[in-house]
Amino acid sequence: MPERYFLPKKAMFVIGTLLIFLAIVTSAFEGKPALDKSENKRDSVASVSAFRTVYKVLTSPRCMNCHPSGDVPLQGDDSHLHAMLPQRGKDGKGLYAMKCSNCHQPENSVGVHTPPGNPNWHLPPADMKMVFQGKTPHELAKQLIDPARNGHKNMAKLIAHADDGLVLAGWNPGEGRTLPPVSHEEFKKAWLAWIQNGAFAPAP
Numbered sequence: 001m002p003e004r005y006f007l008p009k010k011a012m013f014v015i016g017t018l019l020i021f022l023a024i025v026t027s028a029f030e031g032k033p034a035l036d037k038s039e040n041k042r043d044s045v046a047s048v049s050a051f052r053t054v055y056k057v058l059t060s061p062r063c064m065n066c067h068p069s070g071d072v073p074l075q076g077d078d079s080h081l082h083a084m085l086p087q088r089g090k091d092g093k094g095l096y097a098m099k100c101s102n103c104h105q106p107e108n109s110v111g112v113h114t115p116p117g118n119p120n121w122h123l124p125p126a127d128m129k130m131v132f133q134g135k136t137p138h139e140l141a142k143q144l145i146d147p148a149r150n151g152h153k154n155m156a157k158l159i160a161h162a163d164d165g166l167v168l169a170g171w172n173p174g175e176g177r178t179l180p181p182v183s184h185e186e187f188k189k190a191w192l193a194w195i196q197n198g199a200f201a202p203a204p
């Protein structure tokens, strides 16, 4: 009976069309920032504008001093090289007798010019330096969303990093040190706005 064969053929045509449609939709997402599709409200102007605040914080001394271009951490509001030149080491925790945790305790030490404290105080590791120092807004934005350079973070992990212990340490810097340019709340708001609007990089 020809009708018997007609229906399955029609069904196959419908399924085939659907598959092609799906392939087109999926490929349209490729090459774009690995944004969580459920939060896909891309707005490049809002994203780039929010990144201005993010950049201002990341390149402020409380953050940049641990994200140096070299292998020695920086100190002070002028981001000079750390006294006695402790080295990054493979794991970022220092080399030989100059381990960060020898001097940097779990809590801030009392008094000015004493080591700020955190149980996890260290630099990013040698194979993933996450340099902020000297980066343009374009370069830094590109680096932050690149899993090969951001510590293998997907967008969810990147978002969560706003509340990371060492990020929060920037707002508890120890006596006599200035705070980052905006509050942690404002930073987090800008960080989310940048990412959730598509994590766009400002023009080079």
Ligand code: HEC
Pocket: 057, 058, 062, 063, 064, 066, 067, 092, 120, 121, 122, 123, 124, 125, 130, 143, 144, 145, 149, 150, 151, 153, 161, 166, 167, 168, 169, 170, 171, 180
């Ligand atoms: C004590 C040193 C230290 C301080 C201070 C510090 N960081 Fe970091 N930061 C690290 C280390 C170590 C890592 C890598 C660990 C990880 O990725 O989980 C990191 C990773 C990051 C990352 C993820 C890397 C990337 O490229 O996406 C971001 C973003 C970041 N820090 C932002 C900040 C901000 C913002 C501040 C200041 C408010 C700050 N950090 C202060 C040590 C520090």
Ligand code: HEC
Pocket: 061, 062, 065, 066, 073, 074, 075, 076, 077, 082, 084, 086, 087, 088, 092, 093, 094, 095, 097, 098, 099, 100, 101, 102, 103, 104, 112, 113, 114, 115, 116, 121, 122, 123, 173, 177
């Ligand atoms: C011999 C002790 C000692 C060692 C080892 C040491 N530090 Fe420090 N660090 C200090 C002191 C003291 C200060 C405060 C200096 C000041 O404020 O004048 C400081 C300040 C800093 C600052 C500046 C914080 C800011 O907000 O400006 C950073 C960043 C830092 N250390 C990172 C590290 C890292 C990372 C390591 C390991 C690779 C390390 N330090 C190893 C003693 C040490």
